[in-house]
Amino acid sequence: xxxxxxxxxxxxxxxxxxxxxxxxxxxxxxxxxxxxxxxxxxxxxxxxxxxxxxxxxxxxxxxxxxxxxxxxxxxxxxxxxxxxxxxxxxxxxxxxxxxxxxxxxxxxxxxxxxxxxxxxxxxxxxxxxxxxxxxxxxxxxxxxxxxxxxxxxxxxxxxxxxxxxxxxxxxxxxxxxxxxxxxxxxxxxxxxxxxxxxxxxxxxxxxxxxxxxxxxxxxxxxxxxxxxxxxxxxxxxxxxxxxxxxxxxxxxxxxxxxxx
Amino acid sequence: xxxxxxxxxxxxxxxxxxxxxxxxxxxxxxxxxxxxxxxxxxxxxxxxxxxxxxxxxxxxxxxxxxxxxxxxxxxxxxxxxxxxxxxxxxxxxxxxxxxxxxxxxxxxxxxxxxxxxxxxxxxxxxxxxxxxxxxxxxxxxxxxxxxxxxxxxxxxxxxxxxxxxxxxxxxxxxxxxxxxxxxxxxxxxxxxxxxxxxxxxxxxxxxxxxxxxxxxxxxxxxxxxxxxxxxxxxxxxxxxxxxxxxxxxxxxxxxxxxxxxxxxxxxxxxxxxxxxx
Numbered sequence: 001x002x003x004x005x006x007x008x009x010x011x012x013x014x015x016x017x018x019x020x021x022x023x024x025x026x027x028x029x030x031x032x033x034x035x036x037x038x039x040x041x042x043x044x045x046x047x048x049x050x051x052x053x054x055x056x057x058x059x060x061x062x063x064x065x066x067x068x069x070x071x072x073x074x075x076x077x078x079x080x081x082x083x084x085x086x087x088x089x090x091x092x093x094x095x096x097x098x099x100x101x102x103x104x105x106x107x108x109x110x111x112x113x114x115x116x117x118x119x120x121x122x123x124x125x126x127x128x129x130x131x132x133x134x135x136x137x138x139x140x141x142x143x144x145x146x147x148x149x150x151x152x153x154x155x156x157x158x159x160x161x162x163x164x165x166x167x168x169x170x171x172x173x174x175x176x177x178x179x180x181x182x183x184x185x186x187x188x189x190x191x192x193x194x195x196x197x198x199x200x201x202x203x204x205x206x207x208x209x210x211x212x213x214x215x216x217x218x219x220x221x222x223x224x225x226x227x228x229x230x231x232x233x234x235x236x237x238x239x240x241x242x243x244x245x246x247x248x249x250x251x252x253x254x255x256x257x258x259x260x
Numbered sequence: 261x262x263x264x265x266x267x268x269x270x271x272x273x274x275x276x277x278x279x280x281x282x283x284x285x286x287x288x289x290x291x292x293x294x295x296x297x298x299x300x301x302x303x304x305x306x307x308x309x310x311x312x313x314x315x316x317x318x319x320x321x322x323x324x325x326x327x328x329x330x331x332x333x334x335x336x337x338x339x340x341x342x343x344x345x346x347x348x349x350x351x352x353x354x355x356x357x358x359x360x361x362x363x364x365x366x367x368x369x370x371x372x373x374x375x376x377x378x379x380x381x382x383x384x385x386x387x388x389x390x391x392x393x394x395x396x397x398x399x400x401x402x403x404x405x406x407x408x409x410x411x412x413x414x415x416x417x418x419x420x421x422x423x424x425x426x427x428x429x430x431x432x433x434x435x436x437x438x439x440x441x442x443x444x445x446x447x448x449x450x451x452x453x454x455x456x457x458x459x460x461x462x463x464x465x466x467x468x469x470x471x472x473x474x475x476x477x478x479x480x481x482x483x484x485x486x487x488x489x490x491x492x493x494x495x496x497x498x499x500x501x502x503x504x505x506x507x508x509x510x511x512x513x514x515x516x517x518x519x520x521x522x523x524x525x526x527x528x529x530x531x532x533x534x535x536x537x
Contacts, residue, residue: 094271099269099270100268107375
């Protein structure tokens with residue numbers, strides 16, 4: 001039975017590039033200091049940025065993700081990968097188009113988001129889990145597993161500000177992958193911890209995929225994308241360039257990277 | 261865990277929207293952990309810890325007492341200084357704390373907001389509840405002073421929950437409005453401190469309404485806090501007269517309207533903040 005996880009229909013996203021007198025995000029001072037310039041403000045347009053400071057990060061992207069799929073999102077810097085993840089994770093809304101989510105989303109766009117240095121590892125697991133929309137009971141039932149995976153048992157009641165960066169990152173990764181509901185969004189987070197932990201986290205992701213989780217994964221690591229994901233989507237300048245088997249898409253993409 | 265959910269449709273924002281309160285309720289566990297976080301972080305590594313929550317209003321009252329009671333000698337309608345100041349201070353502090361924390365809740369949590377989705381309203385809501393916890397502590401302190409000064413615990417106190425609720429609604433509305441403004445104009449952050457300072461001086465906290473000249477009284481009662489402080493003092497001390505029922509009706513409706521506007525402004529900014537940052 002096919003079941004959708006995500007459907008993106010013609011997603012557009014524009015950003016107002018910050019330039020003085022743009023209005024949005026401008027400080028009162030700019031307006032007060034140069035009222036005439038503010039009233040008569042005009043900006044030149046470039047290829048990417050329109051006269052009114054509009055930059056289209058996504059230009060009509062459509063795709064469907066089925067339940068249980070693992071998708072690698074690839075493309076150059078500024079291709080719109082992170083913007084797309086932000087829209088799927090509902091951090092920002094599209095400017096045009098429609099996105100439908102059929103599964104609970106858990107985004108791991110940055111390691112340790114919502115962690116508070118003053119709080120212990122234990123407190124942070126609960127806080128972080130509840131940010132991700134988990135209930136107290138759900139977190140509690142997975143608590144021991146999270147701690148064991150992160151390998152920080154002895155320091156679980158120490159404020160995380162005393163953690164080494166490795167410990168911190170392991171705990172954060174562990175919380176996110178163990179509290180995963182159905183759809184996990186990952187942005188460049190596999191480069192986490194030492195080599196041993198990297199292998200462990202890749203294994204964990206494969207395990208999640210096997211257990212039926214849907215994963216969308218942004219990475220510049222071609223090997224990891226090929227290894228973990230069956231399917232890959234290649235974004236280029238805000239448009240969908242290629243969508244297919246990860247091995248084929250990654251190879252095509254790599255070709256464009258070597259040609260200078 | 262794999263229960264099927266009703267699909268969420270994400271479309272461009274259009275005009276004014278109202279926060280999804282049902283979703284906030286779904287995240288009630290987050291609300292609890294946020295309140296706990298703020299309390300824990302506040303007293304972490306302080307020497308006397310939670311004692312600060314009692315000490316803060318006490319020290320503040322002492323400062324008022326020395327400056328306005330002993331040095332300036334502001335009349336208090338014959339009410340002993342400690343109870344007079346503390347009875348006004350608890351109300352003001354509730355307002356101040358809610359406004360300040362709600363106003364900064366979007367910008368102050370920007371690193372989380374740009375990385376995880378959760379109903380943003382949980383942030384100002386959690387700090388509002390935190391402020392009410394503080395209020396309960398300083399209120400208990402006030403009770404001690406009231407009993408020590410022979411002001412009995414009467415049935416007037418039945419009005420207290422309603423007054424607290426009204427203060428919460430009004431303060432949260434003001435805080436959310438400032439919070440939304442802060443996203444567009446960062447200058448608001450610097451201005452807010454001064455605005456609140458002026459607000460405190462035009463509210464009868466450090467002086468009674470009786471010393472305000474008759475011709476300015478109307479101006480004072482435009483400020484919804486004036487009526488609230490007066491009503492709280494009536495509950496605590498029973499000396500001044502309770503503002504009229506009409507006044508309460510008008511200020512309740514006003515408070516609710518301000519809250520609704522504040523919530524809509526907050527909602528439109530929470531949509532925008534991830535793009536502006």
